[in-house]
Amino acid sequence: xxxxxxxxxxxxxxxxxxxxxxxxxxxxxxxxxxxxxxxxxxxxxxxxxxxxxxxxxxxxxxxxxxxxxxxxxxxxxxxxxxxxxxxxxxxxxxxxxxxxxxxxxxxxxxxxxxxxxxxxxxxxxxxxxxxxxxxxxxxxxxxxxxxxxxxxxxxxxxxxxxxxxxxxxxxxxxxxxxxxxxxxxxxxxxxxxxxxxxxxxxxxxxxxxxxxxxxxxxxxxxxxxxxxxxxxxxxxxxxxxxxxxxx
Amino acid sequence: xxxxxxxxxxxxxxxxxxxxxxxxxxxxxxxxxxxxxxxxxxxxxxxxxxxxxxxxxxxxxxxxxxxxxxxxxxxxxxxxxxxxxxxxxxxxxxxxxxxxxxxxxxxxxxxxxxxxxxxxxxxxxxxxxxxxxxxxxxxxxxxxxxxxxxxxxxxxxxxxxxxxxxxxxxxxxxxxxxxxxxxxxxxxxxxxxxxxxxxxxxxxxxxxxxxxxxxxxxxxxxxxxxxxxxxxxxxxxxxxxxxxxxxxxxxxxxxxxxxxxxxxxxxxxxxxxxxxxxxxxxxxxxxxxxxxxxxxxxxx
Numbered sequence: 151x152x153x154x155x156x157x158x159x160x161x162x163x164x165x166x167x168x169x170x171x172x173x174x175x176x177x178x179x180x181x182x183x184x185x186x187x188x189x190x191x192x193x194x195x196x197x198x199x200x201x202x203x204x205x206x207x208x209x210x211x212x213x214x215x216x217x218x219x220x221x222x223x224x225x226x227x228x229x230x231x232x233x234x235x236x237x238x239x240x241x242x243x244x245x246x247x248x249x250x251x252x253x254x255x256x257x258x259x260x261x262x263x264x265x266x267x268x269x270x271x272x273x274x275x276x277x278x279x280x281x282x283x284x285x286x287x288x289x290x291x292x293x294x295x296x297x298x299x300x301x302x303x304x305x306x307x308x309x310x311x312x313x314x315x316x317x318x319x320x321x322x323x324x325x326x327x328x329x330x331x332x333x334x335x336x337x338x339x340x341x342x343x344x345x346x347x348x349x350x351x352x353x354x355x356x357x358x359x360x361x362x363x364x365x366x367x368x369x370x371x372x373x374x375x376x377x378x379x380x381x382x383x384x385x386x387x388x389x390x391x392x393x394x395x396x397x
Numbered sequence: 398x399x400x401x402x403x404x405x406x407x408x409x410x411x412x413x414x415x416x417x418x419x420x421x422x423x424x425x426x427x428x429x430x431x432x433x434x435x436x437x438x439x440x441x442x443x444x445x446x447x448x449x450x451x452x453x454x455x456x457x458x459x460x461x462x463x464x465x466x467x468x469x470x471x472x473x474x475x476x477x478x479x480x481x482x483x484x485x486x487x488x489x490x491x492x493x494x495x496x497x498x499x500x501x502x503x504x505x506x507x508x509x510x511x512x513x514x515x516x517x518x519x520x521x522x523x524x525x526x527x528x529x530x531x532x533x534x535x536x537x538x539x540x541x542x543x544x545x546x547x548x549x550x551x552x553x554x555x556x557x558x559x560x561x562x563x564x565x566x567x568x569x570x571x572x573x574x575x576x577x578x579x580x581x582x583x584x585x586x587x588x589x590x591x592x593x594x595x596x597x598x599x600x601x602x603x604x605x606x607x608x609x610x611x612x613x614x615x616x617x618x619x620x621x622x623x624x625x626x627x628x629x630x631x632x633x634x635x636x637x638x639x640x641x642x643x644x645x646x647x648x649x650x651x652x653x654x655x656x657x658x659x660x661x662x663x664x665x666x667x668x669x670x671x672x673x674x675x676x677x678x679x680x681x682x683x684x685x686x687x688x689x690x691x692x693x694x695x696x697x
Contacts, residue, residue: 222613225611225612225614227611228609229610229611239606239609241602241606252607252612255406256607256610256611256612258402258403303610
């Protein structure tokens with residue numbers, strides 16, 4: 151699904167963000183990207199949706215060589231990848247509905263279809279009743295869930311998250327992490343960058359460790375069971391799916 | 398996505414952005430309106446002046462003043478000299494008595510001046526119509542020189558002299574219009590570019606999100622191009638409305654001003670109006686294109 155082949159990145163000024171990184175993440179996998187600040191996690195994620203281009207090496211996403219895609223075709227690559235950031239990146243003057251509707255609008259869907267799609271996706275993250283709210287009227291956790299809904303609008307095959315709980319308190323962080331696990335269980339490949347070991351221990355899965363731009367660890371660990379004991383589907387997505395959807 | 402839906406989206410976003418920063422948008426619109434108004438004023442003046450000169454040129458004559466007591470033989474000789482020119486139109490002989498009569502009709506308040514003269518005060522003359530299109534400048538100068546050297550000819554008055562000066566003035570006016578218009582248009586384009594760069598800066602977070610979710614550059618830039626276009630066309634419309642109001646104020650039917658009666662008789666042609674609108678649209682779009690280099694839309 152995602153393949154890095156000897157990828158290096160050197161920024162102007164000589165700073166090496168990544169050095170010869172190679173790994174492969176399979177379809178449907180849940181992988182953590184671990185490392186201290188400045189280890190190269192963000193750069194690595196940005197390379198997957200070609201926000202940053204590697205200096206050397208190749209990156210394959212779904213069999214397509216991302217490094218050789220013409221610039222004008224990059225938007226089409228990005229439509230198959232959802233991205234979530236630590237700082238949410240919501241547009242404060244736009245409502246929740248408008249914030250999650252960028253892609254459907256770009257794709258030319260009509261207002262009614264956009265509303266239906268937004269309603270379904272926001273219900274998936276437990277915010278269907280807040281479609282008309284502005285981001286500042288929401289809590290941090292709710293804002294991050296809106297950002298996740300935005301990333302899920304086109305049912306992406308890959309979901310990338312860069313420190314998605316970095317701005318949230320522990321309770322809200324757990325909520326968000328459960329949401330990622332649930333999304334992964336529905337078939338989406340998740341690559342989540344974090345330096346928070348608690349989640350990694352609790353959830354388990356593939357762990358890629360970066361240190362000063364080098365991949366120094368690639369292991370699979372089992373979770374400690376906390377996620378199995380607790381309700382993984384915090385917003386009743388499974389139940390909601392069976393109900394008739396209405397915008 | 399249908400073209401109509403895209404254009405509707407571009408237009409809606411452009412209007413939202415213009416209203417969001419209406420003060421600077423108004424500044425850009427005023428700048429372009431000012432430049433097109435000034436260029437339009439020059440165009441209006443030069444067009445009317447051109448038309449006036451064209452009319453005058455049709456009526457222009459070469460007047461050969463003759464000796465008061467010219468003999469029939471000398472008159473025949475001069476007439477023969479005159480008719481050598483291929484460009485000659487109608488030749489009218491004006492006797493001294495006819496010249497006096499004309500003067501008295503034209504200037505009735507000073508006709509007493511002529512009564513103090515014992516003989517005919519004004520010389521007889523030949524008034525020669527001509528077709529300037531047929532004139533060869535060198536041949537014409539030779540012809541004029543031969544006429545002036547004839548002993549029966551007192552003077553030759555050539556209307557072309559001041560028409561040439563007027564032509565030079567119109568050319569100067571047009572050059573001035575070009576320089577002023579282009580300079581002001583440059584300033585307007587720069588202002589629009591700055592305003593749109595500011596708008597792009599205000600929307601940088603939204604642009605970053607749109608890029609992230611897979612919007613094409615065309616989709617991202619479209620509203621900004623529309624914003625420039627609206628400012629350019631809006632400025633041109635304001636300028637043309639202003640120019641038309643000024644025209645109504647100065648034109649001979651509603652004004653007694655000399656400028657109105659002499660120079661402002663016809664408003665700009667539809668072609669000129671459409672041309673100015675097109676210049677406004679082009680200036681606005683160019684400003685937008687200049688401001689939307691990739692780095693200006695890049696996220697922080």
